Each structure stands twice: as C-alpha cells, then as structure tokens.
Amino acid sequence: MDHALDITLTVNGTQVSRRVEPRTHLVDFLREEMGLTGSHIGCEHGVCGACTVRVNGDIVRGCLMLAVQADGCKVETIEGISDSGEAKDLQKAFHEKNALQCGFCTPGMLIAAQDLVGQKRKCSREEIREHISGNYCRCTGYQSIVDAIDEVINGQG
Ligand code: FES
Ligand code: FES
DSSP states (O other): OOOOEEEEEEETTEEEEEEEOTTOBHHHIIIIISOOTTSOOSSSSSSSOTTEEEETTEEEETTTSBGGGGTTOEEEOHHHHHHTTTTHHHHHHHHHTTOOSSOSSHHHHHHHHHHHHTTOSOOOHHHHHHHTTTSOOSSSOSHHHHHHHHHHHHSOO
C-alpha cells in the first residue's frame, strides 16, 4: 500500500513540492531528493550534529525530524546559508584558524555557530563551547573551532 504523502516546503528560498514516504528523515530528503549533500549523516540518532539544518529559523537535527514534519516549513541548509553570504565571516575564520580537517563536521558546526553569531552579542569561550557542544568533531580537538567563532563574535581568538 502506498503511504506516501505530498509535502510542500521552502528549501533555501525555493518552494518545492514532493511526494515522500512518511518514514523519510529530513536529512535524507535533503540529500537524496534535493541533492543537497552538505548536510551530513553521522550517528543517525541525534548525537553528533553532522546533520544540523535550520527549520523556521531554529537549528534542528535533520536525522531526528521527518520530511513530512517539515511540510509548510522554511528549511535552510549549509548550501543556502553559504550562498547567501550569511556565514562568510565564520567560513573565513574557520579557514584562517584551521578549524577543519576532514570537514565532515563543518557544515553542521557552521550552522550551529552561525546561530550564536546571529544573536549579535558578546559571549565567553565557555558559552561558545556550550553552544557547539552538540556538534562533534573527531579531528580538531575543538580549540581552533572555538578560536574561529571567538574571532567572529568577539573580534579575537
Ligand atoms: S546524524 Fe544527526 S545528530 Fe548525528
Ligand atoms: S574536521 Fe573532521 S570531524 Fe571535524
């Protein structure tokens, strides 16, 4: 029996309509249906943050949300956030501070960090660490990531 459902959502500013299986996770929909492979899949159960995307302005785990739950929502991925230039200061700082190695965590890390940058307030390195604590990085040891975010938020790092 066909249980597929029709959904309409906005992805990176473009309205899209698709027929999806109810069990399809948002990150799989974005990667496989939309070809937006910047959102990565790591743990698939909400721990690592590799699948972080923005839904109606809030950061969410794409592996914990179903595509059908995004019906009517505004979804933004790293591709959209990058193309708009919104994260350009962070991307520059990540590059300059060597805040990535393999890059697997980087899209999710940037979206989480941009959420803090968007609050437009100074914050301590402890707050930065707390804010990105749901995003795992196996390579960098986090120091350079915190340095990069600190530079963008506080003008140092
Ligand atoms: S893949 Fe979603 S949190 Fe790890
Ligand atoms: S740069 Fe490799 S996991 Fe973070």
